[in-house]
Amino acid sequence: MSSILTNNSAMVALQTLKGINKDLSDTQSMISTGKSIASAKDNASVWAISKVMEADVKGFNGIQDSLSLGESTLSVAANASETVTDLLTDIKGKIVAAQESNVDREKIQTDIDALTDQIKSVVGAAQFNGLNLVQGTEDVNILSSLDRSSDGSVTASDIKVSRQDLTTSAGVAGTTALTGGVTAANYGTITDSTGATATTTTPATGSTAQIDFAGTAADGNVYTLNIEGYSVNYVADVSGGDDDDAIRDAIKGQINALGIDGLTATDGSGTGELVISNTNAFEDFDISIVQPSSGGTMNISAINAETGLTSTSGSIEQRAQTLDFDTSAGISEGDTFKVTVGSSSFNYVAGKGETMEDVAKGLKTAIDSNPPDGVTTKTMYDEATGQWSLAVDDSTGGQAFSLAVTTGGEASGGLFGLDNLDVSTNEGASAALDNIETLITNSIDAAANFGSAQGRIETQKDFIEGLTDALKSGIGTMVDADMEEASARLQALQVQQQLGIQSLSIANQAPQSILSLFR
Structure with a gap:
């Protein structure tokens, strides 16, 4: 049935053309924007x-x-x-x-x-x-x-x-007292040349050990004394007149003939007593004895309560006192270590992440910057225990000596002490050589x-x-248009658009054929 009111073919052609035009518009948008998803409506x-x-x-x-x-x-x-x-x-x-x-x-x-x-x-x-x-x-x-x-x-x-502070600032000392005071349980102890702890004055002399020759010697008795790598031997000649004093004098002469700096042997107060003295500031001397197999005895006894001496071995300690820092103590930024020697006080304020090594070297630098008369210092490390110590020697002796620790300070600079390097004296030049190594390391x-x-x-x-x-x-993979595909699709849609227009034109001409029925 033909109708002049309803043109179904034209409607079909029009809908098809609309769909083609929409696809063509989308494709043109892809080509112009380069995106297949340009907005949320394309794919939310x-x-x-x-x-x-x-x-x-x-x-x-x-x-x-x-x-x-x-x-x-x-x-x-x-x-x-x-x-x-x-x-x-x-x-x-x-x-x-x-x-x-x-x-x-x-x-x-x-x-x-x-x-x-x-x-x-x-x-x-x-x-x-x-x-x-x-x-x-x-x-x-x-x-x-x-x-x-x-x-x-x-x-x-x-x-x-x-940050790595390379300033020469001395820092600002803390004022908050350390709970419990300075003990081995928190920071460290002071040890003197006799082994005593918490001493309050510096010694003027070194330590000594006494060797006692006693008893009745026999011909051929061998007396051996070992001192820090040196060995002294004497064979007794009793029939030739040797007694305890003679044996002592022979050993004494051999020790003094060694020419060891700071080490001297002298007569003790009693018969057969030999006193060995160490006046070195920073050098210990280990000693040991070998007793004769028969006749008489030879024993080490302590003078000045020397620590570590037994009847056959021991150590004659250095003159300097040491600050022995605890190996297990933790250090916080701003902890202030204060050493007092006589009327002079010296501070080192620890920085972030520092260790007892830094504290020992920092205090040495502080003291060396303006040392009291006769005072010299040296840092020491014990490989066996991992302990750092600061040795402080006072050749004059008798001055107050103490360590105090407070918290809440402002850290010293990494080049603290650089301002005070002074090579004008022998002591200053020697101290500067040690301290410059610390600064270079920092x-x-x-x-x-x-x-x-x-x-x-x-x-x-x-x-x-x-x-x-x-x-x-990744973003491009999700939203970018495939331009090869879009180009091919554009050409296809353009052909489809032309065909759709042609089809719609044909459909619109169909009602014209009805006029021929009325001629």
């Missing part, structure tokens, strides 16, 4: 995922900027610490030259002062955008990543960079820490760049 879930990932990409771009800034800041700090190390090495050369007494120490001191000023200048200028990593102790956090969990929450990750450690942080940041930068590329690729 995929579009939402892509937007979250795009936001992460933006965040990682910001992180790359943060890492670049941190890398530049670290580069400045590393260069500064390496320069300081070179300058300290130059100072060491000057100090070594000053060990000779026939050089112009005043001119050498002038050079050292100039190098010290240069070090201060380097440390003060080593900043990038106002941030100086070679001053202060507060850690610096560099944003390194954004971590998204499965529930959608995001947390920021940082690379922590520890600057080398600082450079090494900065180098390690630089390597970590460089690795993280490379990772973030790769991660950003991977995220961009």
